Amino acid sequence: MATAFKVEPAEPVLSVQGLTTSFRVSGDWHAAVRDVSFDLAHNETLALVGESGCGKSMTALSIMGLVPKPAGRITAGRIMFEGSDLVSLDREAMRRIRGNRISMIFQEPMTSLNPVLTVGFQVAEALRYHRAMGGAEADRAALDLLEQVKIPSAARRFKDYPHQFSGGMRQRVMIAIALACRPQVLLADEPTTALDVTIQAEVLALLAELKQAYGMSMVFITHNLGVVAAIADRVAVMYAGEIVEVAAVRELFRRPRHPYTELLLRSIPRVDRHVSHLETIEGQVPSIAAMPAGCRFAPRCPLREARCDAPPPLAGAAHHVVRCWVRSEGGGHG
Amino acid sequence: MAEILLAVERLKKFFTAKRGFPNPETVTVRALDEISFMVKRGEAFGLVGESGCGKSTAGRSILRLVEPDSGRVTYAGEDILAADAARMRVLRQKMQIVFQDPYASLNPRRMIGKALAEPMLVHGLGTPTEIEERVEALLAEVGLPPDSRWRFPHEFSGGQRQRIGIARALTVGPELVVADEPVSALDVSIQSQILLLLRGLQDKHGLSFIFISHDLGVVRWFCQSIAVMYLGRIVEIGPIPGIFDEPLHPYTQMLRRSSPVPDPEIRIEPARFGGEVPSAVNPPAGCHFHTRCPHATDICRQIYPAWREVAPGRGVACHLHGS
Helix, strand or coil, X not given: CCCCCCCCCCCCCEEEEEEEEEEEECCEEEEEEEEEEEEECCCCEEEEECCCCCCHHHXXXXXXXXXXXXXXXXXXXXXEECCEEHXXXXXHHHHHHECCCEEXXXXXHHHHCCCCCCHHHHHHXXXXXXXXXCHHHHXXXXXXXXXXXXXXXXXXXXXXXXXXXXXXXXXXXXXXXXXXXXCCEEEEECCCCCCCHHHHHHHHHHHHHHHHHHCCEEEEEECCHXXXXXXXXXXXXXXXXXXXXXXXXXXXXXXXXXHHHHHHHCCCCCCCCCCCCCCCCCCCCCCCCCCCCCCCCHHHCCCCCHHHHCCCCCECCCCEEECCCCCCCCCCCC | CCCEEEEEEEEEEEXXXXXXXXXXXEEEEEEEEEEEEEEECCCEEEEECCCCCCHHHXXXXXXXXXXXXXXXXXXXXXXXXXXXXXXXXXXXXXXXXXXXXXXXXXXXXXXXXXHXXXXXXXXXXXXXXXXXXXXXXHHHHCCCCHHHHHCCHHHCCHXXXXXXXXXXXXXXXXXXXXXXXXXXXXXXXXXXXXXXXXXHHHHHHCCEEEEEECCHHHHHXXXXXXXXXXXXXXXXXXXXXXXXXXXXXXXXXXHHHHCCCCCCXXXXXXXXXXXXXXXXXXXXXXXXXXXXXXXXXXXXXHCCCCCEEEECCEEECCHHHCC
């Protein structure tokens, strides 16, 4: 959350502009991420939220330069970070940024950790590689990191292997690796989805605390709107490869404008109170090879009109934009 | 007082496993450590808890898909664990299961029509024509198009496959359905479709459910009462919404406070605890939860708290709520 006392740079830390990432499906290129634009402010947490296949993970992989080749490629757009366009950087330059200036953590830490190396070694590795630290120095710094992510008796567990840790502790190890070089931006892709709720709450609190301590910005990818409410400053809702709505977190939950966002919020059973009517969204997300020409949500939308056959732009006041012909005019539904 | 359809008493199931390298040790996983609860006819009973708490083993032991070590399961007055194979076949028509991932339980090379007809053929429920008609009616009931009969499992989306899983459970006309995380793998918009379908079936056929889930929000919406499990034991039982509005056991309170709510005004409260979560392989002595409990005292570290019924249908195992 922004404080009035801190002087914040007006320039966004990361600026994604018109990003389109395409995949080849039986000979034709189709956009899995289409014309995605957002700015990430200093010390801000932006949640990218959407259901499976909406392009939220592919957006993060595009930023990291990790789009699987040759099946996929970035076909348009710029990703501006620290004065350069990440899309045009060569492999070497990208390697210097990845895990150093921009880091990423994933849903399943076990697939990202090397099972035959100790966790201490793996945390220290980032420091040896990017900071050219010597062995002893890197180990000291790594131990300090493991303590910061609150691994109990970190010194004793420094030489343990990933399989000796629980899921929550492994995710803490991943966070320590990601933060080793004090990145400007952390991309967190469903980092708590595989964890139990009590552990999820702990890891979310840890991420919020570390974000503040390190003064970094975070892109938090999730399908869980409860988690969004818990961690985000601002939210971008994605549907079928596009951003359909962006607003500050309180604004989005209080006044959702896009029919998809609104229905989604009303289809969640809540633990804090009784929900008498659970909303559903009929039908399914269109497949990547058969996207509607107009609004991509139109086939499932209860507010559909004739004009929805043309693709709507992301429009509205700067603090709340929505990609919907019906809802972008006037004050929405109040 | 509604009729008790299913009574589970001191149900126990331990597994043995080999752990460790290079010198494996045999360990005992205390998956179910004498759990007891009752399901009323027409009720949806939730079993909640985090991974490894034994909730799935409970569902399976009740249906004897895994054979429990000891305890009693009574279905409409009949002891299930004492039933012989022939009697069990009859009882299985009354009790069915729906899994989290229906794809894993469907034969990829068998058309849906055949997959749905098979249980009815096995149980001898009608002539081939009657079975055909029943398959058609079931597909309509779970909201699948009639031509699904001629399709294979891979042609369906996750939500549709769960509909198939539900249709298959319904083929034999059960009274009780054990639903093991039936919506956990689904997207939010699809999850609500399936929940509404299950609720509709409950209303229409008077079905009873044992609904196993880690998602308290889903359980609150679907169930009438729940049991909270921790490391193989039930720590609290109660009706909904009382158990969520006033949870008694510190673990229920922790689960409730940790569950995310889609409202930025309500921030979740993480537990102050930071250590490793113990496992059912070697549960802590005394109350299993004492290592994470903010209220733990000496007695909690030594003696497992006795079960105490605090109100009709409401019970808890915690020294804080002792006599």
